[in-house]
Amino acid sequence: MKNFFLYIYNKIKESSLAKILLLIIFLKFAMFYGFLKGYLYPTFLKPKYENEDHRSEEVIKKLLDNHNKTLKDDREH
Amino acid sequence: MIENIDFTLVNWSRGQFAMIAFYHWLFIPITIGTTYIIAIAQTIHVKTGDPEWERLARFWAKLFGINFAIGVGTGIILGLEFGTNWANYSWIAGDIFGAPLAAEGIMAFFLESTFIAVMFFGWGKVGKKFHLLSCWLVAFGASLSALWILVANGWMNYPIGMVFNPDTARHEMVDFWAILFSPYAVNKFLHTITSCLVISAFFVIAISSWYLLKKRSILLAKRSIVLAATFGLLSSVYLAMTGDGSAYYVAQKQPAKLATMEGLFDGEEGAGLVMMGILNPNKKLGDDKKDFLFKMEIPKMLSILGYRDANAFVPGMNDLVYGNEEFGIMSAEEKMGKGRIALGALADYKEAHRNNDQQAMDEAVLLFNEHYQYMGYGNLHYPEMIIPRKIPLIFYSFRIMVISGMLFIGVLLLFMYLSVKNRLEKQKWLLYVGIWCFPLSFIASMAGWIVAEVGRQPWTIQGLLPTMISTSNISANAVIATFWLFAAMLTVLVIAEYRIMIGAIRKGPDNLSTKGGPNV
Amino acid sequence: MEHLTQILWLASFPVLIYVGYKLSLYALKLFHKNYEKDEETE
Numbered sequence: 254m255k256n257f258f259l260y261i262y263n264k265i266k267e268s269s270l271a272k273i274l275l276l277i278i279f280l281k282f283a284m285f286y287g288f289l290k291g292y293l294y295p296t297f298l299k300p301k302y303e304n305e306d307h308r309s310e311e312v313i314k315k316l317l318d319n320h321n322k323t324l325k326d327d328r329e330h
Numbered sequence: 331m332i333e334n335i336d337f338t339l340v341n342w343s344r345g346q347f348a349m350i351a352f353y354h355w356l357f358i359p360i361t362i363g364t365t366y367i368i369a370i371a372q373t374i375h376v377k378t379g380d381p382e383w384e385r386l387a388r389f390w391a392k393l394f395g396i397n398f399a400i401g402v403g404t405g406i407i408l409g410l411e412f413g414t415n416w417a418n419y420s421w422i423a424g425d426i427f428g429a430p431l432a433a434e435g436i437m438a439f440f441l442e443s444t445f446i447a448v449m450f451f452g453w454g455k456v457g458k459k460f461h462l463l464s465c466w467l468v469a470f471g472a473s474l475s476a477l478w479i480l481v482a483n484g485w486m487n488y489p490i491g492m493v494f495n496p497d498t499a500r501h502e503m504v505d506f507w508a509i510l511f512s513p514y515a516v517n518k519f520l521h522t523i524t525s526c527l528v529i530s531a532f533f534v535i536a537i538s539s540w541y542l543l544k545k546r547s548i549l550l551a552k553r554s555i556v557l558a559a560t561f562g563l564l565s566s567v568y569l570a571m572t573g574d575g576s577a578y579y580v581a582q583k584q585p586a587k588l589a590t591m592e593g594l595f596d597g598e599e600g601a602g603l604v605m606m607g608i609l610n611p612n613k614k615l616g617d618d619k620k621d622f623l624f625k626m627e628i629p630k631m632l633s634i635l636g637y638r639d640a641n642a643f644v645p646g647m648n649d650l651v652y653g654n655e656e657f658g659i660m661s662a663e664e665k666m667g668k669g670r671i672a673l674g675a676l677a678d679y680k681e682a683h684r685n686n687d688q689q690a691m692d693e694a695v696l697l698f699n700e701h702y703q704y705m706g707y708g709n710l711h712y713p714e715m716i717i718p719r720k721i722p723l724i725f726y727s728f729r730i731m732v733i734s735g736m737l738f739i740g741v742l743l744l745f746m747y748l749s750v751k752n753r754l755e756k757q758k759w760l761l762y763v764g765i766w767c768f769p770l771s772f773i774a775s776m777a778g779w780i781v782a783e784v785g786r787q788p789w790t791i792q793g794l795l796p797t798m799i800s801t802s803n804i805s806a807n808a809v810i811a812t813f814w815l816f817a818a819m820l821t822v823l824v825i826a827e828y829r830i831m832i833g834a835i836r837k838g839p840d841n842l843s844t845k846g847g848p849n850v
Numbered sequence: 851m852e853h854l855t856q857i858l859w860l861a862s863f864p865v866l867i868y869v870g871y872k873l874s875l876y877a878l879k880l881f882h883k884n885y886e887k888d889e890e891t892e
Contacts, residue, residue: 261451270834274399277826284819285406294410298812300417300802305498312421313499315799316709317677370871374878473863511853516860523863552885553878560877561870568866750877752884 339806340798343415346813348783350407352776353820357401357827359775362476362523363530364394365469367558368449372465376458386550387465388453389839390534395450396834400827407816415809419790419800425502426492426509427482434478442471476526477519484515487782488583489791494702496679496695501794514579518782521572524565525778528738529771531562535745536768537835539761542754547839552749555764559745566739573735574635580785581636584792585645587785590718591728592632594646595621597654601644603631606729609722615651615714647721651713662713669708672701706794715796718787727777727784734774741767 265271302308368391375383409431412420420427448456448464456464485491491508492501503509535558538551580588588594593609594601607625633642643657653661675698682690710716718724741763748754754761786792790800 260455264451270396270830273830274396277823278399278402281403281823285403289407290410293812294414298414298804298808300414300804308417308421309498309500311803312418313676313680315418315803316499317673317680366867366870370874373871374875469867470864507853511856511860513856513859516856520859520863524866549885552881556877556881557874560874564866564870564873746877750880750884752881752888 340801342809343801354404359526359529360397360533362472362526365472369465369469372462376462396830416800417802425500430478430482434475480519481515484512484518485509486791488514496676517575521576524569525775527565528562531558532768532771534558535764539764543761550839555749559742563742563746577635586650586717589647590721590724593725595648597646597649599643600630600641601632602627602629647717662716665704665707666710668701668704672698672705673708706796709796709799715788720784724785727780730777731774
């Protein structure tokens with residue numbers, strides 16, 4: 254097994270295409286997991302809920318708010 | 331009028347998801363389909379011992395590797411978006427939607443990734459049979475990944491196997507097998523996966539045709555074309571069969587989508603299938619203007635496709651919006667009334683829960699369950715909302731998909747016949763057609779996704795959750811900013827893919843060793 | 851049992867791949883025959 258990995262390492266070292274592809278994969282995952290998932294989303298983009306109960310209350314509120322608004326529209330018409 | 335919904339947020343969230351899915355899909359079909367070509371070529375090599383077959387397998391595996399390396403992970407952004415831009419949807423459907431996605435991650439992705447390493451680096455280093463097994467496992471692993479995703483998507487179009495929990499506001503899974511083996515999901519999987527096989531067949535044919543035009547790697551190119559055309563032809567026939575299945579299930583479960591696909595405003599018995607047509611741009615729901623400026627149709631075919639009965643009534647958009655008593659079609663207004671009863675019962679339940687009134691809770695649950703299937707209609711503001719707004723986009727996309735699909739059968743048949751007869755080089759025009767069919771196959775496939783996803787509007791979960799309620803409580807500006815960020819990132823990836831792929835194609839298969847070593 | 855039809859439909863996919871493989875072999879056999887014939891003629 255150790256030989257197999259050493260073999261892969263040597264072959265990658267010899268191939269410029271493999272190096273480019275590995276660099277792309279590395280940069281991409283650093284961007285997706287490191288920057289996006291690790292920083293941008295939790296810091297700026299994640300909807301803020303205190304806990305799961307709060308989240309479910311918010312969802313129900315949105316369902317029912319819109320529903321009440323629909324009823325109001327009906328009455329206005 | 332609808333001031334409590336931020337439509338800028340809804341539209342940009344939809345746009346962002348569509349844009350990322352579009353980029354993601356540029357990589358997926360080749361990843362899924364090419365693996366089968368590689369596995370078949372390698373099987374022939376193992377059986378015959380002919381090193382040229384290994385060279386052929388290695389060449390396509392090299393292009394597959396480039397596509398995989400650059401495309402892998404683009405789906406991660408889609409996963410992230412469920413939590414950020416579609417938080418309400420993720421909450422409401424998470425119990426069901428999460429399960430197939432997790433299964434995809436655990437089973438298929440790991441299976442695929444592990445054996446990709448063996449396939450990619452194991453040439454000549456691991457046993458031939460084990461290497462061959464790895465090739466096939468990569469192929470089936472990639473298809474299995476697709477199965478789970480498409481099961482989740484199928485459930486959004488035809489939600490079954492769940493109950494709604496009014497305490498948590500979540501649809502909870504009660505029957506995993508009903509979700510997995512939903513006829514809609516199974517058909518969607520088969521239709522999508524075979525479209526990947528056809529796109530990959532054209533990927534191989536296009537590159538091989540280019541080699542033949544340039545008079546390079548002639549035998550490898552000819553063998554590749556025979557393989558891809560035969561496999562592609564069979565897949566394209568199966569694609570048409572599953573397309574027929576799609577039409578049937580859409581007719582049963584999403585009649586508004588079918589009516590939009592066909593530009594059918596008023597329902598008909600023995601309805602014809604519009605082969606080609608130009609919609610009247612001034613036609614609106616409920617008016618009596620002509621629906622088409624011009625159309626050519628196959629009589630009774632829509633009734634046959636949708637209901638397996640030449641004289642069946644196919645409801646039009648007006649029937650679905652305003653109802654049709656003669657054929658027992660409930661109006662959207664009536665469904666909205668039932669939906670409001672369901673949501674009113676949910677509000678009563680919450681109130682009774684706060685007051686700890688068990689009897690009122692039970693009554694509210696009973697009333698809710700009775701009207702549950704119309705729940706989503708309670709959030710609609712006017713009946714015409716049940717029809718997707720982009721009727722021309724859906725109508726023309728459907729025609730692009732179907733006409734291209736028919737064309738592909740003919741082109742693949744010609745390729746198969748002439749390649750088997752070894753007469754391809756004399757038919758240069760066909761080689762050019764083969765090259766252009768590759769981008770066309772992508773366009774047809776994207777058109778199919780437009781029909782499926784834009785055609786599902788206004789719903790995220792058919793009949794139960796409108797898209798406008800599914801978004802998160804975040805600022806539209808954040809979604810707009812990330813839209814451009816992702817667009818820039820993914821464009822860079824596509825340019826990288828294009829440049830590296832073109833470089834590898836230009837370099838060609840001639841210098842690929844058959845003495846072992848990775849495929850790079 | 852209630853999902854048997856769908857299971858059979860799902861099973862049709864590996865069958866499609868197998869038939870595709872067998873059909874490809876047959877097509878390749880015919881191609882090689884014609885290819886060798888053409889090579890000899892030239």
